[in-house]
Amino acid sequence: MDLTYPDDAESFRLEIRAWLEANLPAGWFEPGFSMTEAERQQFNKTWNETLFAGGWICAGWPVEYGGKGLSLLQQVVLNEEFAKAGAPMRADFFGDTLVGPTILQWGTEEQKKEFIPGILEGRITWCQGFSEPDSGSDLASLKTSAVLDGDEWIINGQKVWTTQAQYADYVFLLARTDPSAPAHAGISYLLVPMHQEGVEIRPITQVDGSAEFNEVFFTNARCPKGNVIGGVNNGWKVAMTTLGFERGSSSTTGYRRFLKEWDSILDEARRHGRTSDRLVRDALVRSWQKVKIMEINGYRSLTDSLNSSHNATLLGACNKMFWSEMHRDMMELGLDVMGMQAQILTGKAPDPQSGPGRRGRADYPVSDLQASFFFSRSETIWGGTAEIQRNIIGERALGLPKEPKAQNA
Numbered sequence: 001m002d003l004t005y006p007d008d009a010e011s012f013r014l015e016i017r018a019w020l021e022a023n024l025p026a027g028w029f030e031p032g033f034s035m036t037e038a039e040r041q042q043f044n045k046t047w048n049e050t051l052f053a054g055g056w057i058c059a060g061w062p063v064e065y066g067g068k069g070l071s072l073l074q075q076v077v078l079n080e081e082f083a084k085a086g087a088p089m090r091a092d093f094f095g096d097t098l099v100g101p102t103i104l105q106w107g108t109e110e111q112k113k114e115f116i117p118g119i120l121e122g123r124i125t126w127c128q129g130f131s132e133p134d135s136g137s138d139l140a141s142l143k144t145s146a147v148l149d150g151d152e153w154i155i156n157g158q159k160v161w162t163t164q165a166q167y168a169d170y171v172f173l174l175a176r177t178d179p180s181a182p183a184h185a186g187i188s189y190l191l192v193p194m195h196q197e198g199v200e201i202r203p204i205t206q207v208d209g210s211a212e213f214n215e216v217f218f219t220n221a222r223c224p225k226g227n228v229i230g231g232v233n234n235g236w237k238v239a240m241t242t243l244g245f246e247r248g249s250s251s252t253t254g255y256r257r258f259l260k261e262w263d264s265i266l267d268e269a270r271r272h273g274r275t276s277d278r279l280v281r282d283a284l285v286r287s288w289q290k291v292k293i294m295e296i297n298g299y300r301s302l303t304d305s306l307n308s309s310h311n312a313t314l315l316g317a318c319n320k321m322f323w324s325e326m327h328r329d330m331m332e333l334g335l336d337v338m339g340m341q342a343q344i345l346t347g348k349a350p351d352p353q354s355g356p357g358r359r360g361r362a363d364y365p366v367s368d369l370q371a372s373f374f375f376s377r378s379e380t381i382w383g384g385t386a387e388i389q390r391n392i393i394g395e396r397a398l399g400l401p402k403e404p405k406a407q408n409a
Contacts, residue, residue, distance in 0.1 A: 106230035129173030146175035189235035321389035
């Protein structure tokens, strides 16, 4: 793996850093900087416009579709500098990072003209409709159907764990369009309007009171015939492209949120007088080592992408399994360090006007560490369970036989 960047990438880094210093609020980079609630709201209101004016929204997209045409390495440098500065990128991860690039790669010119401007300008919000109650990690076994009726697809079925569905204008979903074809071959990738009769959203309230996950039920919901991306019955290939984008330019920055949480746990250990406990110190060091390993794994994934080594699936499985289990263990350490105080609700009630992404509820005000602890319990499940990642590693890297399929009784 490569740990150094070429000179042109470092020059680009200086350009981004200079732009951030010129456009972020005065004092942003000074220790202890903070904003009042009114200043924070004003910043959030205008920052998207500032990003758009700078050309940094979807900057990796082709110039003819509103981007800067950045290379993968330039996108990585862009993400790194924004992460170092703690400056927000765009809020609609699904549009900017997943479905937008997928439409650019697989969509027709008509589809690009219809959807890309809305994504770029933040006028369209999205959610992802892949997982189903009995088809999570085994995506090819999905049962949601789409039947062509004149100029529209009629969709029936259920999706689950659909993040931000209650705020989305569209869902990019997988549906079975040819039930007689082999499992992987009869699936299509559809862009379905969410605001219509026949779409029911039921939030799944988590233990900390958040409800960003949802069940979504489709009962004769409709989708224009032309909203198939990549061609009818080609959805499996298109979906694999979408999942690949999720691990692209953020490969060297993902570890930063875990390092920030580790710093918070260290602060708690100091506050509770636990840093002299050799067992706590040992656990903190082991946790820090795993965060650094994650950072190194990010460079390994980036090197693979730059060299087109075609190990993305295997590396993705290794990294997903590693970081999700690492984070679960780290958050257990955080609550252990807090001791009995971890059982006390010490957070602030969420602002009901905070919109998508808010966590918690007024009568259950968890702290940031408590919220992360609760959420970490789900991370070994979503995005491919740890068990499935082990199967991929065993079969593709170690050459072990495939797991036998369950036989019907």
